[in-house]
Amino acid sequence: MSAQTDYKFAGWAGDAPDSIEGKLKWIEYEPKKFAEDDIDIKIQYCGICASDISTLSEGWGPMKDAYPQIVGHEIVGEVVRVGKDTKNGIKMGDIVGVGAQCDSCLKCHYCNKDQENYCSGGMVGTYNGKFSRTSEGSKSWGGYADYWRGPSHFAIPIPEGMDPAEAAPYLCGGGTMYTPLVQHGAGKTAKNIGIIGLGGLGHFGVLLAKSLGCEVTVISHSARKKEDAEKLGASHFLITGDDEAKAFKGHERSLDLIICSSNAPDMNMTAYLSLLRPGGNFILTGVPETGKISDISPFSLIMGNVHIGGSLIASPATLKEMLALVAEKKVHPWIKKWPMDKVNEAVPDMVAGNARYRHVLVNVKNGGKL
Numbered sequence: 001m002s003a004q005t006d007y008k009f010a011g012w013a014g015d016a017p018d019s020i021e022g023k024l025k026w027i028e029y030e031p032k033k034f035a036e037d038d039i040d041i042k043i044q045y046c047g048i049c050a051s052d053i054s055t056l057s058e059g060w061g062p063m064k065d066a067y068p069q070i071v072g073h074e075i076v077g078e079v080v081r082v083g084k085d086t087k088n089g090i091k092m093g094d095i096v097g098v099g100a101q102c103d104s105c106l107k108c109h110y111c112n113k114d115q116e117n118y119c120s121g122g123m124v125g126t127y128n129g130k131f132s133r134t135s136e137g138s139k140s141w142g143g144y145a146d147y148w149r150g151p152s153h154f155a156i157p158i159p160e161g162m163d164p165a166e167a168a169p170y171l172c173g174g175g176t177m178y179t180p181l182v183q184h185g186a187g188k189t190a191k192n193i194g195i196i197g198l199g200g201l202g203h204f205g206v207l208l209a210k211s212l213g214c215e216v217t218v219i220s221h222s223a224r225k226k227e228d229a230e231k232l233g234a235s236h237f238l239i240t241g242d243d244e245a246k247a248f249k250g251h252e253r254s255l256d257l258i259i260c261s262s263n264a265p266d267m268n269m270t271a272y273l274s275l276l277r278p279g280g281n282f283i284l285t286g287v288p289e290t291g292k293i294s295d296i297s298p299f300s301l302i303m304g305n306v307h308i309g310g311s312l313i314a315s316p317a318t319l320k321e322m323l324a325l326v327a328e329k330k331v332h333p334w335i336k337k338w339p340m341d342k343v344n345e346a347v348p349d350m351v352a353g354n355a356r357y358r359h360v361l362v363n364v365k366n367g368g369k370l
């Protein structure tokens with residue numbers, strides 16, 4: 001099969017923390033060396049995740065020599081090059097997606113049981129990562145760009161009939177919420193679910209918990225998103241304001257599982273844990289830039305028989321399972337499309353907290369539809 005390989009790899013890069021203020025610059029870059037299990041994707045859509053912002057802004061720590069950085073890990077596009085060992089039955093012309101992980105060792109215990117996101121050798125992030133299994137030391141480049149190159153193992157076929165623009169943000173935001181929902185029994189042992197923070201991830205949390213048959217409570221820091229929460233399918237809405245203990249009076253032991261997608265820096269954990277029934281789980285997906293969660297009293301864990309944990313993105317198998325579910329149930333995320341060349345407006349709008357609920361960049365010249 002002959003493939004057109006004369007295209008250039010180029011995208012919108014940040015080279016300093018203030019790049020999130022609308023200062024991303026278009027650059028050309030050298031992708032990893034093409035390996036026989038790789039594919040190239042002509043990017044049509046890429047969602048904007050809060051992790052893109054925290055990476056570029058150094059909110060999670062200094063980037064040192066990692067600039068320039070092209071972020072974006074909710075990528076969908078057309079396969080324009082395949083290798084001899086391309087996986088997943090992927091063919092030229094297929095529409096596929098890539099989430100927040102682009103490689104792992106593919107042979108450890110966790111990689112062998114569909115938990116590549118917890119690979120013992122470390123997962124390679126779709127941006128701000130370094131490949132090691134092939135093209136060792138080569139930088140990973142994200143999706144605010146024209147093309148993506150990487151291992152086909154991490155490319156997820158988009159189900160027939162699903163809007164590819166809507167599929168994009170499922171690949172990080174959706175999968176990150178679906179994984180702990182399923183792991184902790186949503187719709188089975190856990191019927192009452194709390195979602196903290198109604199942002200990109202949080203809105204997926206509500207949609208997915210509902211489609212798994214749960215009753216959902218949204219816990220938000222203001223009243224602003226109450227109507228949206230109801231439209232998304234939430235039955236209850238708790239407003240924390242600045243006093244969580246007061247806000248949760250009368251709601252103690254009402255939830256089986258809480259997923260916290262908020263990145264609020266100070267949370268009264270004792271108050272949040274009081275919402276859980278004995279045996280309940282509080283799972284963190286949001287990452288406060290302080291790098292800490294607030295003090296937790298041992299008694300709030302012991303007396304309540306509650307557990308605190310975390311969850312990192314989704315494995316390829318879980319992403320496939322989730323996309324099959326949402327394609328079948330026609331679960332539509334709330335997205336706003338932006339031409340990719342307006343990225344320097346879209347990113348600051350996300351930073352300002354205006355996304356309702358996910359911004360998706362559209363690469364029009366590559367066939368993306370606004």
Ligand SMILES: NC(=O)c1ccc[n+]([C@@H]2O[C@H](COP(=O)([O-])OP(=O)(O)OC[C@H]3O[C@@H](n4cnc5c(N)ncnc54)[C@H](OP(=O)(O)O)[C@@H]3O)[C@@H](O)[C@H]2O)c1
Pocket residue numbers: 048049050051054172173176196197198199200201202219220221222225261262263264265284285286287288311312313353355357
């Ligand atoms: N674990 C993982 O694998 C994983 C994967 C993807 C993203 N993440 C992380 O998950 C978090 C959420 O990502 P996202 O894309 O959903 O972000 P987002 O759209 O900005 O949503 C974050 C939400 O948190 C709430 N919030 C409360 N206090 C806040 C504060 N001081 N600053 C910012 N938000 C505050 C807001 O909801 P209310 O208005 O309802 O309070 C806000 O909408 C980020 O930390 C991101 O890095 C983690």
Ligand SMILES: [Zn+2]
Pocket residue numbers: 049050051052073100172173
């Ligand atoms: Zn993400």
Ligand SMILES: [Zn+2]
Pocket residue numbers: 104105106107108109110111116118119120121122
């Ligand atoms: Zn591994």
